Amino acid sequence: MRNLCSTWPLSITSKVLAIVRRSRHTHEFVNLRLASATLLSVDAIKALNPQSPQARAIFNLGIVTAIVMTVIFAVVVGIVVYALLRFPRWREGERDPEQGRGNKTIEIVWTAIPLAIVAVLFVLAARTMGISDPRPPPKPDIVVIGHQWWWEARYTNSGIVVANEIHIPVGKPLALRLDAADVLHEFWVPELARKIKTVPGHPNHIWIQADKPGTYLGFCWEFCGTQHAWMHFLLVTDPQAEFQQWEQAQRAVLFRSLRRGAGIVVQNVSESSATLIAGFS
8 A cells, every 4th residue: 555645635745745855853853743733734724615515504603603702702891891981990988889789671681692692502503413414324325444544435335445535426415434443533524524533343423525526635633643644535526427437447446356356456546545445245
């Protein structure tokens, strides 16, 4: 299998390799780690550009929540500033301010408003959960397994198994079952879906979908060992016709390998990935 660094987009790979070539001392390797972390942070910002209904629902909920929090913050700060300006510091010799015994109207208002805000956010959050995380089907479309330090994806209908490059058709929601072979990992494609952990022996489920063709960089976002920083994968979204052609090509290689009696065949399907083809039962 090719080096997992080959699953990075060429622009990122070239930047990292340039630093590697210049690294002759220990502190320069530290700079490599910092550069890698910086590049990952830049890619994480892509979550602000959702490209699927699931990611867009989460993004929209975040925007609404941020607006509500900003309004609340502005109201609280405004009241504090008004109090400071309207009622300056008490001075020695001045009489104490009048003490009120309570105001039912004010008490009802400051109780009702937070309840209304929480109720609205609850409804919006429940709606978002229904869009981004509906109940999974009994049989997933793809089984994704995290390994130290690579990703395996098994297509349950066709029997294809791939490594570090996952293809899906555009516009079709697919159910993924996520598992781990060794330690905790975390599957995340920022533009398409939320982060979700892969736990050995305890599968998780997620739906993934893309609005348009493209290639998206995915990460393991849970520290999983010394090579965690290199645990990336590509998620390629193809038009339906191109996805079927890709699937047929992988299945043809699978059938040839089975006829030869080979258990596993490794085939380079592009310059930026390695695809592992094997039988799936």
